[in-house]
Amino acid sequence: MSKVFTKKNILLFVVIAAIYALLFTLDGMGFFNRQTRALLVPICINIILAVSLNLIVGFLGELTLGHAGFMSVGAYTGCMFTIYADLPMAVEFPLAMLIGGVVAAVFGVIIGIPALRLRGDYLAIVTLAFGEIIRSILNNLSLVGGSGGLNGIPKYSNYAIAYVVMIVTIVVIANLVKSRHGRAICSIRDNVIASESMGIPVVYYKLLAFVVAAFFAGVAGVLYGHNLGILKPSTFDFNKSIEILVMVVMGGMGSIPGSIIAAFLITVLPELLRGLADYRMLIYAVVLIVMMLLNNNARFNEFKTHIFAKKARRQGAGLTEGGE
């Protein structure tokens, strides 16, 4: 147990609490206008989505294009629960998140099973197909409002809840990745055959990654539904999945801090560019292409290592010290 209260963990906790308190007091002092405040919860939601998708794409190494599908399943079940269960908010909302997450996780198993048989681009297209199927069924299900959307969801989500859920997600996934299980997942990414012959149950770990990622996507969906008060199937289309994937890739696959930063930037950037509303998507597209081209440009990478060389040396020194 003593391992939990290391200096590093306590410091991390203080930083997390400080960020929260800082944003909370800034908000209380009326520092943010309405648009900025409305961004706080979506930022948390997108961070949850990006970090959970990173588990599949970055650590398991499988490309999926259906993360919005998990999100929509969780969102709809969670919101249906709060609409029909007449419980006080403090009981109802955590339960809704749990239910939404679990149902999304069940779908994670359903989608994870084909993942055992398919690889690469074929898996990508199957997950895309699953997302589209879920969306078109939701569109035609009168029970959940069909294409008109699900209305009258109580607006429970606020910044405090979203922040706590986000931190829980990050901690769970970061620790999972660092654990024995996480190393098994990474070994599947690096070489399936080698890890199988080392006795790692590939089937189990692939499903585990899908289930955990789907669970948190479902929770994010529940937060999303209770933030807006209305759910529409068209929100959870292919473009939403792509947006989450872009966050993961821009932040760097297999890097949790990267996902957090990218999710933050991608949520905030469109709002900052609101003045250029017409050109927003164009700029977004150009940034995406240029980022990818630069990342794979040898000369730019040389330049980058040159800039970060000092830092890298220091880190390298730290590593050897720690090793001794």
Add this chain to the structure above:
Amino acid sequence: MEFLSQLINGLSLGSIYALIALGYTMVYGICKMLNFAHGDVIMVGAYMLSIAMATLHFPPFLSILVSMVVCATLGVCIEKIAYKPLRNASPLAVLITAIGVSYFLQSSALLLFGSTQRRVESAINVPNLQIGAFSISGNSLITLGVTVVLMVIITWFINNTMTGKAILAVSEDKGAAQLMGINVNRTISVTFLIGSALAAVAGVLFISAYGYVGPYTGSMPGIKAFVAAVLGGIGSVPGAMLGGILLGIIESLSKAYISTQLSDAIVFGVLIVVLLVRPNGLLGKKRTEKV
């Protein structure tokens, strides 16, 4: 009788999908990348047709030619600017770039032409064919005819010309092809050129059937054609044709007999079932894994 006419509808829709899927599959075969922007090339083709016909008052045939040339140039430019520098990058980086290009084309179209859908006159004016009580729309006939002719030409081109054989060789093994004196860059450009020109034709046919074009016109047929290519086995040219036509028939039959709204779900469901039974698609080559 109704079944037959639905079948013909399906065939004509499927042949449009097949034309688009050919572009996907050829590019995948040669570059091992999913060209997500391919669907939006269709949209560009449709806009070009509408500009050439309505604004410049070109005759239909010339308009189609203009649209093909513009799309082919666009395809080659996209390859040179966005994909060529990434030839040795991870597949995911290339995929994201392709998505970026797709967004770029959509938002440029949005800026240039506005978000309202534009009415396009059909470039094809053929009277309906009447056989007894049974009529086939002229549009479907032309679509089917054009597709069959193009497919025969493409198959002949790939199997019998030097350039076509070069495309096959580069798909098989890029390094070995280069050692045999094949200009890999040129071959890849030719593939993009053919694929984009086919997409332009598909765009013209699609727009003649539906009558409207908007910035997002290309995205749904693009995804469907992508599904068709995977269904037939991505990388295989006959597979793309088979997948496209099957997909069109399934879509129009399920629209007619099961549910209009759920037809998309059915199409994607069929894809999943097929891939579970045959993980490499209907005509895809089985990849043996080397240890």
